[in-house]
Amino acid sequence: GEALAVSARVAPLGSRLVLLLVEDLTEARRIEAVRRDFVANVSHELKTPVGALSLLSEAVMDASDDPEAVERFAGRMQGEAIRLTNLVQELIDLSRVQNDDPLEDAEPVPVYELVAEAVDRCRHAAGTKQITMASNVWAPGGLEEIEGREGLAGSDQEGGGQLPSAADLRVWGNRGQLAAALGNLVENAVNYSPARTRVGIAARRVAQSGGALIEIAVTDQGIGISDKEKERVFERFYRVDPARSRATGGTGLGLAIVKHVAASHGGEVTVWSAEGQGSTFTLRLPEAAAAPTRDRTSPSSR
Ligand code: ADP
Numbered sequence: 576g577e578a579l580a581v582s583a584r585v586a587p588l589g590s591r592l593v594l595l596l597v598e599d600l601t602e603a604r605r606i607e608a609v610r611r612d613f614v615a616n617v618s619h620e621l622k623t624p625v626g627a628l629s630l631l632s633e634a635v636m637d638a639s640d641d642p643e644a645v646e647r648f649a650g651r652m653q654g655e656a657i658r659l660t661n662l663v664q665e666l667i668d669l670s671r672v673q674n675d676d677p678l679e680d681a682e683p684v685p686v687y688e689l690v691a692e693a694v695d696r697c698r699h700a701a702g703t704k705q706i707t708m709a710s711n712v713w714a715p716g717g718l719e720e721i722e723g724r725e726g727l728a729g730s731d732q733e734g735g736g737q738l739p740s741a742a743d744l745r746v747w748g749n750r751g752q753l754a755a756a757l758g759n760l761v762e763n764a765v766n767y768s769p770a771r772t773r774v775g776i777a778a779r780r781v782a783q784s785g786g787a788l789i790e791i792a793v794t795d796q797g798i799g800i801s802d803k804e805k806e807r808v809f810e811r812f813y814r815v816d817p818a819r820s821r822a823t824g825g826t827g828l829g830l831a832i833v834k835h836v837a838a839s840h841g842g843e844v845t846v847w848s849a850e851g852q853g854s855t856f857t858l859r860l861p862e863a864a865a866a867p868t869r870d871r872t873s874p875s876s877r
Contacts, residue, residue, distance in 0.1 A: 616812045621659070627655045628659075657824060662826045668828075668832055669835070671752075672755070672836050677839050678748065680750075681749055683745040684863065685745050686744040686791060688750075689746075700766065707774070708774050711777050712776065741777075741779060744862070746840075752836045755836065757791060759829040759833050760856045767795065767798050768795045769798075778790065780862060781859075789860050790858070794855040797853050799851055800815060800846065800848040800850065801850050805848060811831040812831075814827045842858065842859045
């Protein structure tokens with residue numbers, strides 16, 4: 576401190592450089608700590624299923640004369656193998672969204688395609704729990720309105736006139752990444768909801784200065800998230816209830832991926848939730864029509 580203060584008086588420019596270096600070092604240390612935490616978390620998350628697999632395989636060998644026990648242990652081994660596969664896949668997804676520039680292969684992506692893909696991905700899990708999935712953005716011609724928890728349903732856009740119907744909404748970005756993001760939100764909605772509830776996906780266009788946004792809201796009637804946890808659920812490996820997350824094959828990486836995808840597309844993801852009542856996760860992304868395309872010259876550049 577004192578040395579800096581002295582050098583500040585003597586050579587203001589030099590001291591600014593020193594300060595920048597100190598800040599850089601602090602930032603570098605912070606990044607290093609985050610990286611170390613991440614590696615420790617990954618190791619722990621990998622060790623758990625691998626350890627279980629090793630114990631279970633021993634149990635299978637010991638129980639070779641008891642077919643029922645063998646079957647039981649084999650079933651649990653399969654569960655652990657699925658967990659490992661999920662984890663590795665999500666790690667790959669996370670590293671992909673962190674390393675690739677999503678806007679390199681950006682294109683207009685119809686929201687209904689993203690919704691159809693997300694719903695397909697969860698159809699089995701939702702089916703076994705008799706969870707109804709509804710959306711206002713099914714493929715054109717197959718519209719189904721839903722009642723959005725926060726008034727997001729269908730055509731409540733202000734201004735009237737020639738607004739596109741929800742089925743025509745398109746976002747600007749990387750199709751694979753956007754599908755992964757929405758898929759994660761819908762998957763969570765199904766995983767953290769009791770049987771015979773409803774998951775709604777509602778999209779709408781929000782006009783803004785400097786290009787419209789598309790809002791895609793995923794609403795569930797599930798267990799909800801407390802105010803205290805709301806901040807943290809987007810952190811890598813953070814889970815409100817690790818046992819419950821594991822039981823559904825969760826990795827704690829899903830929302831970190833969603834957050835990263837939203838940010839790198841110039842958008843955001845937010846959560847509204849009431850414990851015991853449900854949650855709404857809202858993705859806000861730039862609309863395709865508003866995004867500059869490479870093969871079109873804007874009038875002002877002529
Ligand atoms: P996971 O693989 O555990 O689902 P995520 O990163 O997707 O990891 O979510 C982090 C945590 O946030 C979850 O473990 C869960 O506790 C909480 N969470 C996510 N989505 C919901 C939801 N729709 N309802 C209630 N809790 C949720």
